[in-house]
Amino acid sequence: MRYGYFDDSRREYVITRPDTPLPWINYLGCEAYFGIISNTAGGYSFYRDPRLRRVSRYRYNNAPFDLGGRYIYLRDQDSGEFWSPTWQPTRRALQEYTCSHGLGYTIISSRYASIAAEVRYFIPLGENLEIWQLSLKNEHGHPARLSVFSCIEFCLWDAQDDATNFQRNFSTGQIEIEDGVIYHKTEYRERRNHFAYFACSEKPSGFDTQRDTFLGPYRGWEAPAAVERGGCFDSVANGWAPIGSHQIDLTLMPKETREIIFLLGYHENPAEQKFDPPGSQTINKKTVLPVIRKYLVKSNANAAFEQLKAHWDELLGTFQVQTPSADADRMVNIWNAYQCMVTFNMSRSASFYESGIGRGMGFRDSSQDLLGFVHMIPERARERILDLAATQLPSGGAFHQYQPLTKRGNNDIGSGFNDDPLWLILGTAAYIKESGDWSILEERLPYENEPGTETPLYEHLQRSLGYTLERLGPHGLPLIGRADWNDCLNLNCFSDTPGQSFQTTTNKDGKTAESVFIAGLFVMAARELAVIAQKGSLREEAERYLAAAARMETTVLQHGWDGNWFLRAYDDYGHKIGSAVCEEGKIFLEPQGFCIMAGIGLESGQALKSLAAVREHLATPHGIILQQPAYSRYYLNLGEISSYPPGYKENAGIFCHTNPWIMIAEAMAGHGDEAFDYYLRINPSSREAMSEIHRCEPYVYAQMIAGRDAATHGEAKNSWLTGTAAWNYAAITQWILGIRPEYDGLRIDPVIPAGWQGFKATRRFRGNTYVIEVKNPSSLNRGVKKLLVEGREIPGSLLPAATPESAVIHVEAVLQ
Ligand code: GLC
Ligand code: GLC
Numbered sequence: 001m002r003y004g005y006f007d008d009s010r011r012e013y014v015i016t017r018p019d020t021p022l023p024w025i026n027y028l029g030c031e032a033y034f035g036i037i038s039n040t041a042g043g044y045s046f047y048r049d050p051r052l053r054r055v056s057r058y059r060y061n062n063a064p065f066d067l068g069g070r071y072i073y074l075r076d077q078d079s080g081e082f083w084s085p086t087w088q089p090t091r092r093a094l095q096e097y098t099c100s101h102g103l104g105y106t107i108i109s110s111r112y113a114s115i116a117a118e119v120r121y122f123i124p125l126g127e128n129l130e131i132w133q134l135s136l137k138n139e140h141g142h143p144a145r146l147s148v149f150s151c152i153e154f155c156l157w158d159a160q161d162d163a164t165n166f167q168r169n170f171s172t173g174q175i176e177i178e179d180g181v182i183y184h185k186t187e188y189r190e191r192r193n194h195f196a197y198f199a200c201s202e203k204p205s206g207f208d209t210q211r212d213t214f215l216g217p218y219r220g221w222e223a224p225a226a227v228e229r230g231g232c233f234d235s236v237a238n239g240w241a242p243i244g245s246h247q248i249d250l251t252l253m254p255k256e257t258r259e260i261i262f263l264l265g266y267h268e269n270p271a272e273q274k275f276d277p278p279g280s281q282t283i284n285k286k287t288v289l290p291v292i293r294k295y296l297v298k299s300n301a302n303a304a305f306e307q308l309k310a311h312w313d314e315l316l317g318t319f320q321v322q323t324p325s326a327d328a329d330r331m332v333n334i335w336n337a338y339q340c341m342v343t344f345n346m347s348r349s350a351s352f353y354e355s356g357i358g359r360g361m362g363f364r365d366s367s368q369d370l371l372g373f374v375h376m377i378p379e380r381a382r383e384r385i386l387d388l389a390a391t392q393l394p395s396g397g398a399f400h401q402y403q404p405l406t407k408r409g410n411n412d413i414g415s416g417f418n419d420d421p422l423w424l425i426l427g428t429a430a431y432i433k434e435s436g437d438w439s440i441l442e443e444r445l446p447y448e449n450e451p452g453t454e455t456p457l458y459e460h461l462q463r464s465l466g467y468t469l470e471r472l473g474p475h476g477l478p479l480i481g482r483a484d485w486n487d488c489l490n491l492n493c494f495s496d497t498p499g500q501s502f503q504t505t506t507n508k509d510g511k512t513a514e515s516v517f518i519a520g521l522f523v524m525a526a527r528e529l530a531v532i533a534q535k536g537s538l539r540e541e542a543e544r545y546l547a548a549a550a551r552m553e554t555t556v557l558q559h560g561w562d563g564n565w566f567l568r569a570y571d572d573y574g575h576k577i578g579s580a581v582c583e584e585g586k587i588f589l590e591p592q593g594f595c596i597m598a599g600i601g602l603e604s605g606q607a608l609k610s611l612a613a614v615r616e617h618l619a620t621p622h623g624i625i626l627q628q629p630a631y632s633r634y635y636l637n638l639g640e641i642s643s644y645p646p647g648y649k650e651n652a653g654i655f656c657h658t659n660p661w662i663m664i665a666e667a668m669a670g671h672g673d674e675a676f677d678y679y680l681r682i683n684p685s686s687r688e689a690m691s692e693i694h695r696c697e698p699y700v701y702a703q704m705i706a707g708r709d710a711a712t713h714g715e716a717k718n719s720w721l722t723g724t725a726a727w728n729y730a731a732i733t734q735w736i737l738g739i740r741p742e743y744d745g746l747r748i749d750p751v752i753p754a755g756w757q758g759f760k761a762t763r764r765f766r767g768n769t770y771v772i773e774v775k776n777p778s779s780l781n782r783g784v785k786k787l788l789v790e791g792r793e794i795p796g797s798l799l800p801a802a803t804p805e806s807a808v809i810h811v812e813a814v815l816q
Helices: 166-172 211-215 225-229 288-295 298-316 326-346 363-373 378-390 420-435 438-442 457-469 516-535 539-559 589-597 606-617 639-643 656-668 672-682 685-694 724-736
Strands: 004-007 012-015 025-028 033-038 045-047 054-056 071-076 096-102 105-112 115-122 129-138 144-157 175-178 181-184 194-200 206-210 242-252 257-268 319-322 444-447 450-456 702-705 716-719 739-742 745-748 758-765 768-775 784-789 792-794 798-800 808-815
Touching (some): 025 096, 025 105, 045 257, 115 298, 129 242, 129 288, 181 242, 194 242, 194 288, 211 242, 326 363, 326 672, 363 724, 378 420, 378 457, 420 457, 438 457, 516 589, 606 656, 656 724, 739 758
Antiparallel strands (some): 033 045, 045 054, 071 144, 144 242, 175 181, 181 194, 194 257, 319 758, 739 745, 758 768
16 A cells, blocks of 8 residues: 655655554755655754754654644634644645645645645755745635734754753753744853744734743643634743743635745854844844845745756756666666655764764764665765864774764763774765775874874774784684674673663673685775775785685685685674574575675675575565574573564575675676665565555665564664665665766676566766766676767777766677
8 A cells, every 4th residue: 555656756655544554754854954744744954963953843653643743723713723734743634635745845635625725844054044925815715814823843953961850950941032033042051052943924913922821721732822812821940841932823815825934944153243233231232134035035935946956957967867667767766865864964864764863974874875875965974074084093993883062972881892893894985986086095184083003094994804803712713802893793792780881881802703705895895905005006915815815715715614604703602693603593685695795605605595595494475584583581691682582683584785685696696687676675665555564664774674573574664874874875776877986987787587678778977978878789787898978899898998088988889
């Protein structure tokens, strides 16, 4: 069953009923001011950091869920009836409803009692404010007398404190109201130089700023006292819960349309110019008023919206494809690329599942997120790589996370996730392959942000590799530390105390448990760094890395191969994990993917066996499961993985992040049909028709789909912020469609379903635009035998990075 449809020409998903199985959200903002918004206008906004600069309030895990939002109430003054044109929070049955989530904007339209309403929410580029553009049309045959009430609940900035520290918070809230603009200025009197504002293009006939006056005692958002009686109370918040609500009264003639603009924004003043007049406690509004005035003008708001659309068209224009699969086209051309940008911006901080309070920027997460957007904004990838590297420890190890506002490593989680540093090599390699910018390797960066410790980025990468080599276990495989990619395989933890963090508790000496996954990752990273060294004329060093990779490969084949698939790990007793000898957890996905992607066993045959085992034991119609059989009880020696009920999350869930590793491995083995088959199993668009099972948004990937052992097999959770976005994008574009940046050019090496007669793509790469047509006249999976550039045949399958920039280059590739 569907709850809407894709409108590809407008790059929108249109939701046609408000009661989706879960809130289906979208993101506003691309730079500093951001918001999440659901299909019923729920959500919140923040400036840069969703914990420390939260602008508006949201109630996570509320009943009903998704409460707190950008709300509007409409009231017919003659009948006394009132409703919300976005359905929430009144939830009155609307006669018509659609929500169009687009790229950086959301439009909710509805009709009730012959009043058609549409609200368009978006954030103009370069501004720290959001626009709510409301248009109302009277479809009665007689004049309609309406009152419009806007409503936003302010957050007292630090979202964590806001949700817990009531003994203080109930006394600090402050508001200022001037010319109909409501200013939220809690703590502005002391150390904050920022405030929020809520403005409106019409002259309000009333307002409220104290929540409990607006709502009335013991009442909720579905029927505020002010709305019910048809008039605000003009309340001024002192402490308690500051809100902003404007009341606008208007009469619409039959068929008349009116537009009202609301602005919610964040503004900073220089510390010495906070007050006007100086010495007073009144906000200095000199710099904010021009911004407010500008966007309350309809033509300016419309122009800002057009600019936003053009911005996304430009970004997405970097890579567009036309294949025989509508699901692939839609995801590659629109939604997957969009999700990659959002994930990059947010890391794992703010979604319907991530509260914006808990997590900093993950070291490995951010390094992987790069893979999905580096072609769209390479400069921002560069900046992220440098930020990450500056938090690296002198040992080569890494803090598991860093805080976006301070850019410092997060001590609470600390380090010792032994895979972390290796991802930096892969992220940097991806950046250089895309941009050709070798100068990044010379950037001098500190360790642990400690001034005076700077070395070139290249040395950071050397230390990353060294970190693994200095930490090998009894079999010569890398020691796992606190965990590797799988945060929940905590082999040095042995926790039996409730509430203890699995990820920071380490009570084993860590010298025994080893990870085959890190071994695969190491081989891949070492070979990558060898190429980089070679290009820098460091021939001996390159050979050392290649030799280390070869040794590790041998070790994996000797101690990391279980007979039919790659082992997962050795635990603290030196016992195998992910082996046929295990009672549960006999086979894990991660080492199958990573060892094969690193090239291990591709020639000697293990790769094919491993892929067959994945198909036999792990593949389900809803995607590939992380391991089987699921752990049915808690294992002290395994950690968090066995804390989850069978089929969920890391305990045999379909952890979508890892599925593309198998797609890539299948592509490397030349299996285009298998690779694409796996691709479609978790492709959100191809799952749209079973939205009642999938339940999450059908336009973006979720972190997890419940596995075969779960009571709710096929149900997705944790949508939006997941490494799934970047890896799926890489799998489909670089390995299945096979358009892959390399150091010296753009590789064209598709591995596609035999039934495809070909496909077309447009790819901007290092300043040129390649218009590519792939032809598959003999129904093959792989094998470019003829490559024509502007009609002239060139040998091989690599388009050398062309020098004349800004050219449009026509390419034809024929599989034979
Ligand atoms: C989450 C984490 C990521 C980890 C994965 C598997 O997605 O953000 O770092 O690799 O879970 O545990
Ligand atoms: C939990 C989650 C895992 C995530 C980690 C992040 O362990 O299960 O997916 O990576 O938290 O801290």
